[in-house]
């Protein structure tokens with residue numbers, strides 16, 4: 001089976017920037033866009049041009065700067081929005097307009113006070129209008145996660161007929177289970193007659209902690225684009241995390257799917273985004289968290305020191321992280337203690353370690369982590385007692 005590419009659509013600068021406190025200025029956005037292109041993403045969603053003059057200018061400057069990746073601007077299914085997005089993207093070498101509308105009954109009835117038939121007409125109208133400005137139009141069916149599959153299939157068929165080349169199926173509220181989301185994508189693959197004319201995109205939110213699992217279920221079912229953000233930033237509990245989906249597909253090559261993202265850049269860009277947006281990464285975050293390659297319990301440390309793969313499925317070098325850490329706590333064992341002493345230049349034999357271990361545990365029980373200074377003191381006391 002020839003591996004198939006999954007397009008990586010990064011929305012850190014649009015959905016990611018919607019996080020309270022994460023607002024970026026134009027210079028910060030342009031500089032992050034350059035790094036995202038270096039990372040190897042295929043599409044950069046640069047912003048929502050009609051939302052503010054500042055966002056318009058950011059999209060304009062990113063479009064004028066980025067040469068290889070597609071630069072995308074978001075719009076609602078409103079003709080003026082689409083025109084403004086097109087204007088902002090005028091200087092882009094590969095512009096994409098991302099337009100769409102809510103398709104669940106919550107959106108149709110509560111938000112628009114409308115009907116399914118009227119919304120269908122707006123789908124056709126907005127995609128057709130966007131096609132006047134670029135061939136690369138992506139349509140989103142907001143809240144597709146809670147949209148009835150039969151109606152969603154009609155919406156997607158209409159969007160493709162009107163000229164959408166990518167059809168985005170957002171689980172806007174992070175509601176779906178992976179199996180449900182996968183079935184939704186499979187339903188579209190099997191029931192939309194012109195589906196082969198477009199790429200299906202997964203855009204999943206993390207309200208139940210399932211955004212990555214859902215996006216992966218989507219590509220297993222036939223989608224070929226994932227919308228994601230660095231560090232999983234995004235509205236409320238966030239979006240699918242870019243680093244997670246990239247590494248899931250690398251770890252599970254048997255799925256026959258790959259991306260063009262350079263994994264060694266994942267940790268550097270995670271740090272850069274965290275610093276620029278002033279949004280710390282949780283320590284236990286997969287791939288890029290401070291503890292992603294730390295081992296602290298005795299059983300794990302012993303296994304890791306014998307063979308790193310016993311407890312690590314990814315090596316830190318592969319994802320540009322710092323070396324794995326053996327952290328000393330009251331749960332650590334003798335091999336970890338010997339290893340850390342060895343790193344400080346002390347070559348202790350078994351009897352030494354047995355003795356030192358008792359003293360170590362007394363210190364460890366009083367602290368969260370036993371550090372280098374504590375170890376040097378233990379070594380000194382041991383030497384004086386000899």
Ligand code: KIV
Pocket residue numbers: 015140141142143168170171172173203205
């Ligand atoms: O979550 C969502 O539905 C979105 C769309 C605007 C694509 O972000």
Ligand code: ZN
Pocket residue numbers: 015170172203205235239
């Ligand atoms: Zn979203």
